[in-house]
Amino acid sequence: MLKAALRDSLIYGLATVLSRGMAFFLLPLYTHVLTVSQYGAYDLLITLGALANLTIALEISQGLARHWAEAADANEKRRLASTALFFSLGMYGSWLAVALWFAEPLAAMILGDSEYLSAFRMGVLFIAANGLYLLLLNQFRWQLRSRAYASVSIAYAVLTVCFAVLFCVLLGMKLVGVMLAQFMAAASASLACFYMLRSSYGPLFDTRLLKKMLRFSAPLVPAGFLVFLNLYVNRLALNHFMSLEEVGVFGIASRIAGIAALLIIGIRAALTPLIYENHRRPETPGEIATLFGWFLAFAFPACLFLSAFAREAILVLAKPAYAEAASLVIYLAPAMLMSQMYIFAPGIVITKKTYWQFWLTLVSATVSVVANLALVPLAGVTGAAIATLASALVFFLGWVWISQRLYPVPYAWSNAFLAMLCFAGLSFLGVWIDASEVPLWLAIIAKTLLLLAMVVAVVALKLLPAADLRKLVSSLTGRLRPSSGK
Template identity: 40%
Template sequence: MLKQLARDGSIYAAGTIASRGIALLTVPVYTRFLDPENFGALDLILTSGVLVTLVVALEVGQGLAREWATLPNPEAKRRMAGTALCFTTLMHGAFLALALSFSESLSEILYDTPDRSSLVQAGLAYIAWNALYLQLQAQFRWSMRPLSYVSTSILYSLLTLVLGYSLGRKWGATGVLAGQMLAAASAVGVSIWALRTQFDWALDLKHLRSMLAYSLPLAPAGLATFTSFHINRFILNAYANLDQVGYYAVASRAAAVTALLTVGVQTALTPLVYRYHAAPATPRQLVRLLEGFITVALVLSLGLSLYAQELILWISGPAYLPSSVLVAWLVPATLLSQMYVFFPGLALARRTMTQLSITVLTGLVALSLNLILIPIAQGQGAAISTLIAAALYLAVWVQASQQSYRLPIRLGRVVLALLAYLVFLGMGFIMKFIELDRSLLLVFNFGLLISMYIVCNLMGLFRYRSNAEPRS
């Protein structure tokens, strides 16, 4: 499994670094002509799109992912893939038609004014096309076609940057969304052509029932996940203003730079785990990957937290500098939220109700924390709530997953590395209050990063023989 993961993961990683690197460029590009208020308005639409994508198609793509490896022949796979795509198209088409007729009401709900209805309309069109694009991108993964996945994602990112900038300069946030909608529609057309032999245009009710039997409990789970990690934007808008939403949005995108180094492995991992989970060596191999991920995550989180001001100034300019205080909370939250993929026990055992229970619990805790902390600390309260929710989600998920598919995790070493991270992070923030020359402070912070890597190496998290049995 590791050889195929290394091959596919390297392709996914290279493509993702390129595509998401281009996507990251949209932040410095858009923030040059959108002030924090309008960037916050744009982010509310994009965040709403996450919710719509999660619930409208009832997570049928997750059902396809789980059933794909069990199908007996290519014909059955084509029919199930076509069923998933047709169902997604029908559901999002119906939702788009309904929502467009209420665009002024939706504008009042989001922005307390009907004057942004054109922004809502452009956003609704983008959300529908983007949902189809995501379904097709997933199909590239299940078909083990990483090169096609990477090519279309880079095309989408380039078109998003170019069209979003071109139209955004003329029409602001509405133009940005119109450009992104055109980019998504173009990527959908290219993907359908590339996958034309991978699915049949048919709605097979038997396959649909099979997929929905797995995915239906995941739809409310998706809603709970949204509450955990995205509802804070709407609470921020209610208790503060769109400027605060804009600051938080920029900080979350700065934290998302972590995906450039981690998502390649993650994208390739899930289909391979479904295929090779019964192999005796797979649990040890997953632990190797997990410990390597932890090392990268700790060093990356420490670096982005210590250099947050420089990062925000580079990607968005001085108008968004208040975002820098949020980065130290959102970077580890982002990384923690990605780590569940290393613990596949719940998916392998089809324990969707357990997944639902975990996400509902986390969502309720996150909602409560946001309602308490945002009125007190605004954006920082939202960031702290996100970190706590991410840590809780991962902790409960790991405990439940280990009951179904046990991994030999060396917990003691991981805990020691986390303690070292907190010490180095504290040292870095203490040094900020000492009047050192800026260049000396940057060098000191770099020394902390090297120290973090050395600690992980000494703990054995980053290296040990592939045939060694991990010990706690």
């Protein structure tokens, strides 16, 4: 499993880096085309999309994933996939009709201004198209077709950039153009996915299989809503206590901090189906622990790099109005990672005790809501960032504690804790360097030394054992090397 996880993680990760890299081109484009308030409205529409994708289709994709590997034959797999697709079409179609009918009051309630009504209508079209795209895209994961997943992901990113340039720059459509570009890219990518997966679907709808999938996935919906509160109540609090401008600043900081999540997206895409298939093997827990150590060895330096050089990134990517976003990355980058790191503790999912996810997300969502209500009025965007980090930490630690009781994994916790202390100390040294107002060239040199110190720390703590890595790389390259024909 370890070799397959690494191989597929590299494919998924490379696709994500390329697609996000192309999408990252949109950050300076959006921040120069949109005002800070308009960017705040865009961020709230993306927030609404996150909520919709977690709840509308009752997480049917997760139910499909859980039962896919256990399907008796190809015919049952086809019935599973088709049933999930038709159910999702019906749910998103119904939601879209309601959202468009009540667009005016919903836009006023969510965005606070009727000026954004047209953008809101285009946004709900994008949300529906994107929900179907994600269902179809994940089907490649369940079929272990990592290369197809990668090609479609990159095509989606390219289309988004092209449509954004067309509608925002050439046609000057501003926020409406941003949402139209997102919709066109999602719709086009959905059609491409369906064509590539056409043999996986048919005119089939099995209510027995639907109930089977929903029994697994439906309990995840309340937890999904609580996940939404965890991740996005900060925007709602900022919009309530402050304004759309603060939402825009926080959104830019989240985009920069979200680069850290590139480290885990490829692993998550590859690891989840492999764990479902291999969790009964006695060596699997040790392999998961090894992957977790390797992940931390890259995650700590990556988060430090983002937080230390956030100020310089803002100078290059955005207008001066977004400068405050740089100080938030130190909190948001590790929070982004911890909210996804539960994949390395698979006990809850393997044992199908998904009710624990509800209770854990309830606790962390409560922490998030209370912390945002307390800190945002006092500290504005900084308070929202601290609340986000606190909530993510509570969720991750709680998830690991429960999962270890259900499916123990031999993590090297002492080394991970020491690396975390090093990261915290070096991060705050980076903040001190920014506050000291030293010349830019000297600040860059000092921050580079901090980054090197973090790399030395993770190597010294053996989070990435060189011998194991050389053995695995040698094995992979041996498999990829063409045979001599003998």
